[in-house]
Amino acid sequence: MCGIVSLSYKDENPSMGKEAEALLKRLEYRGYDSTGASFISDDKRITLRKQVGAPSKVCPLLHIDQCSGQRFIGQVRWATYGSVTDVNSQPHHVRCKIELVGAHNGNISNTDTLKSWLTARGHAVVSDNDGEIIVHLIEEHYAAAQSLASSELAYLRRAYANAGLAEGVPDGVLRMIEAIRKAESLTEGSYAAAVADPQLPGVFAIKSGSSLYAGMGSDSHGDFIVLSSDLTSVLSKTRALIPLAEGEGIWFTEKQYLVFSLQGQPFFSHPRLKRSKLSVKDTQLSPEYQHYMEQEISSSPNNISQVLRYYFRDPALEPLSELFEERKDECKETSDLITSLADRFGNDALLAGMHEVFSSSAWNEIEARVQNAGAAHFVGQDFISDETELLKELAALDPQARSKLLLMDKVVVWRKRRAVLRYTGELKNAIHEAARSGGRIYLVASGTSYHAAMTAAYFFNQMARIPVYPCNPGIFRSMYFNCLGANDL
Structure with a gap:
């Protein structure tokens, strides 16, 4: 290598x-x-x-x-x-x-x-x-x-x-x-x-x-x-x-x-x-581990939490999600603005951008809705979204903005979950359609994702009664590529 x-x-x-x-x-x-x-x-x-x-x-x-x-x-x-x-x-x-x-x-x-x-x-x-x-x-x-x-x-x-x-x-x-x-x-x-x-x-x-x-x-x-x-x-x-x-x-x-x-x-x-x-x-390899494999095994609970967070709805957080859904345009606008700060460098530029977002009418509307509905206790104390590093950096620059940033973190999570659930539904429909029309379903992946695809084939067989074909790119190209049909997925 x-x-x-x-x-x-x-x-x-x-x-x-x-x-x-x-x-x-x-x-x-x-x-x-x-x-x-x-x-x-x-x-x-x-x-x-x-x-x-x-x-x-x-x-x-x-x-x-x-x-x-x-x-x-x-x-x-x-x-x-x-x-x-x-x-x-x-x-x-x-x-x-x-x-x-x-x-x-x-x-x-x-x-x-x-x-x-x-x-x-x-x-x-x-x-x-x-x-x-x-x-x-x-x-x-x-x-x-x-x-x-x-x-x-x-x-x-x-x-x-x-x-x-x-x-x-x-x-x-x-x-x-x-x-x-x-x-x-x-x-x-x-x-x-x-x-x-x-x-x-x-x-x-x-x-x-x-x-x-x-x-x-x-x-x-x-x-x-x-x-x-x-x-x-x-x-x-x-x-x-x-x-x-x-x-x-x-x-x-x-x-x-x-x-x-x-x-x-x-x-x-x-x-x-x-x-x-x-x-x-x-x-990096964390100091408490000797090998990356050991660290990867120990990270399984966090990985499962990520799957649960984005692929399943949490009834306890539904009130907050419903508020975001009611103000989805404002949520999209403000989350786009906050994530765009990743392209700004320098503390002054980051702070100016953050204060601009949190002084906007769109953000004020979201914050007011959460407060009026008594849903602030759903926000939590830890950053968990894909923008965690950016939000932590902003919180370090202005600790007074931490509560707003934690709420924004939940907006980012809600938005990703919304997209993941939509894409998952579309994939489920595509799999059913391929199976009904006699097509074959290929799961093409490399590394640990290939192992996940092989595990998925077991569950598809046992639970959905749908055959899928896990393969790495070399296998797919050399064994299946020239045999693809119009109904294959």
Whole structure:
């Protein structure tokens, strides 16, 4: 599986090694064959430490926590191409034509062909690892791009201007983007990668068939942007995410970022930050558990509560639901406004938006109806909706608004339950219609959802007397796809 991670600050961070160790340990489940960390100081020197072993063992052994740096790229490896050796561990520091450091996660299936191609062009490929191949490929094209005049980068500048982006971008960044796009055109496989030129600000990353997340935040060391194969490591630093789509690359410093296309016509964008509904506690291994499986088993009661909350009506809460139903337009309006605050960043902006919602006539009408009906005691003391993290953040900013936020939490729950029950009814009707018309019903899922589908087949058989076919996507595509009929579901 493998995993990459990167972090960039404006200035030298003496605690960068501690940050790197914490991030690498969060990736340990993705690879424990080898661990590596590269640091770029503000005087543009690269320090590389890597060795066979899991992060929990390698980081203390190599004293990674003692390293300093302004930028960091790290990797944990689950060996595919090349044996488990120190040489095959990542990141890779190359300087055949120009100095770069980088790492990847995934597989490049034409590694052997590319290795011969690179060797013929003067590159010393020292490992059997496909991660080194992508760094050398970028190096090859980046070195060639150094001779390009500014006028020869005009087509990229036109694409940049067409995107309506006002902030300038250095020629060096465009040269690296040109190199990455050319390297990407030569690779076969699926991967994510991060690479940096110590002489050029920031880090470049590629999302080409493998997971990759990025986020922006600030801490005691200043502004930063963090990037990782794993959402947990990003959420450990910030909930403000930079949207990245498949087939896109990103250049980032500590607070500037630029997203670009990897193939086809060049395209640039600066997507707005999105606040994640998840927090790190939703995705990390809790200290009281040794294994994720143990944690997942222990979470079953909470999962059952979620099912009961949204798929079944609670008679005790019906009075509150009926009030919301009577004022459904106002409930939809105000819940849309409160959830839209996820796109606002900065305490002042959040507070202004919240106060605007709670001073609206629509909200005043909802609150008055609840008070007049004596239904306030149904509101409860805990946030339970999908917007819990946002509402908690708002409550922390203005504790006096907590009671209003708790009521809004119930509005959000009511609205989702309303939608879930409608969709469930439509699905039930579709299943009955498929069964009556002689169609087959396929449940296509992966991972634990596939196991749930297999369990569902048991209940459909025993209780509904309706046969269903649970299958993962590969089974569905190879065994059933060409046999689908008009009445199948």
